[in-house]
Amino acid sequence: MTELPAAIDSVEELEELLSRPSLAAAAALARIGGDVVVLGAGGKMGPSLARMVRRALGAEHRVIAVSRYSRPAARAELEAAGVETLARDLLDADAIRALPDAGAVFFLAGVKFGTGADAARTWTVNAYLPGLVAERYRGVPTVAFSSGNVYPFVPADSAGATEDTAPAPVGEYAASVLARERVFEHFARAHATPTTLVRLNYAAELRCGVPHDIARLVHAGRPIDLTTGYANVIWQGDANALALAGLEWTATPPRVMNVTGAERVSIRALAEAFGERFGRAPEFVGTESATALLNDARPALAAFGPPAVTLERLVDWVAQWVDSGGATYGLPTHYEVRDGAF
Numbered sequence: 001m002t003e004l005p006a007a008i009d010s011v012e013e014l015e016e017l018l019s020r021p022s023l024a025a026a027a028a029l030a031r032i033g034g035d036v037v038v039l040g041a042g043g044k045m046g047p048s049l050a051r052m053v054r055r056a057l058g059a060e061h062r063v064i065a066v067s068r069y070s071r072p073a074a075r076a077e078l079e080a081a082g083v084e085t086l087a088r089d090l091l092d093a094d095a096i097r098a099l100p101d102a103g104a105v106f107f108l109a110g111v112k113f114g115t116g117a118d119a120a121r122t123w124t125v126n127a128y129l130p131g132l133v134a135e136r137y138r139g140v141p142t143v144a145f146s147s148g149n150v151y152p153f154v155p156a157d158s159a160g161a162t163e164d165t166a167p168a169p170v171g172e173y174a175a176s177v178l179a180r181e182r183v184f185e186h187f188a189r190a191h192a193t194p195t196t197l198v199r200l201n202y203a204a205e206l207r208c209g210v211p212h213d214i215a216r217l218v219h220a221g222r223p224i225d226l227t228t229g230y231a232n233v234i235w236q237g238d239a240n241a242l243a244l245a246g247l248e249w250t251a252t253p254p255r256v257m258n259v260t261g262a263e264r265v266s267i268r269a270l271a272e273a274f275g276e277r278f279g280r281a282p283e284f285v286g287t288e289s290a291t292a293l294l295n296d297a298r299p300a301l302a303a304f305g306p307p308a309v310t311l312e313r314l315v316d317w318v319a320q321w322v323d324s325g326g327a328t329y330g331l332p333t334h335y336e337v338r339d340g341a342f
Helices: 012-017 025-032 046-056 072-080 092-096 119-136 172-190 210-220 236-249 267-277 299-305 311-323
Strands: 036-037 063-067 084-087 104-107 140-144 195-200 255-259
Touching: 012 036, 012 072, 012 236, 025 046, 036 046, 046 072, 063 299, 072 084, 072 255, 092 119, 092 299, 104 236, 119 140, 119 172, 119 195, 140 172, 172 195, 172 255, 195 236, 210 267, 210 311, 236 255, 236 311, 255 267, 255 299, 267 311
Parallel strands: 036 063, 036 104, 063 084, 104 140, 140 195, 195 255
Antiparallel strands: none
16 A cells, blocks of 8 residues: 555545555455446445446446435536436335346445334334345345344453444434344345355544544543443444455355454543644543454454554544644534443
C-alpha cells in the first residue's frame, strides 16, 4: 500500500484513503469473472466500498451501486469515480427482479437507528429484503453485511465472541439482523448460493465511529460514560477490504466472518489518548462493566492480513480532524448501549 499520511486534510483525501483496495481484496475480485452489484450503496460504508471495487476490478467489468440515494451528492460522487448507479427502492420486488445480472453481490442495506420508533420497518428491511435479494441473485457469490450485535455480551477481559459463539441478540435491532442471516442461510441452502456473512463491529473513519464519538466528547469537555468500557474498532477502509476479500470465504451453507480490529479498545485509554492530543483531561462517569460486546476477528486477519491503519494512527487522524473542525456525519455509534434499544 502507498505510504499513509500523518494527517488527513480534506474530504477528498479521506475518500481516497477509504477506497484503497488491499491486495487480498483485489485478488478476490479478480477471480469472480463478472460484474459486481453493491446493494445499499448510499449509506455510510457503501460509497467507499463501491469505489474500492471499482479501483480493484478490471476495466472490462461493471460496478453497479444500487440505493435510493436520499443524498444525491453520493450518487454524483460515485459516478465521477466510474461507478454506475441505479436509484431503486429495494423494498420494491419488481425493482429487485429487474436488477442487472452479476458475478458477485455485496449486500449492505439495513436499518439500525430508529428501530425503537419504527420496529416494523427495521424488520422489513433487515429480514424481508434479504429474501428478495437472495431469490434474484440465486447461485451468485454473495457477501452480506451483518453485525456483531447478534452475539451476547462477553467478559470484558476476553478476546471476544468467535464465529462459533452462539448468537444471543439483545433487542429488536439485533434480533432482526440475526433474522437477516437466517434468511440468507435459507436461500443459500435452497439455491446453492455461496455466501459469507460479515459480522462487523464498529467501522470507523474521521466523520463517524467510536474514536470520532470519544474525540468529540473530550474536545467539548463533556463526560464519557465508562459503563461499556471496551469496544472493537476498525478503519472503515480495512473493514471494506476484508469484506471484499470475504468473497474467498463464500460457502453453502454460509460462512460467518468476524470483521474488526486486532485489539480490544479501552474506552478510558482511548479518551486519555485524545486528552493528550487536545491538552485537556477527559471527564468520566460510571465504571467499567464486567462484560462488553466484543468480536474476535483473528481468523479473518490471519487469512487476509492485518489492518493497514493501526489504532494509534487512527487516533492521530481523528484528533487532528476534530481539532481542526472537520466535517461530521452527526451519527453517533451508540456503542455504549447495553439494552439493544437503538
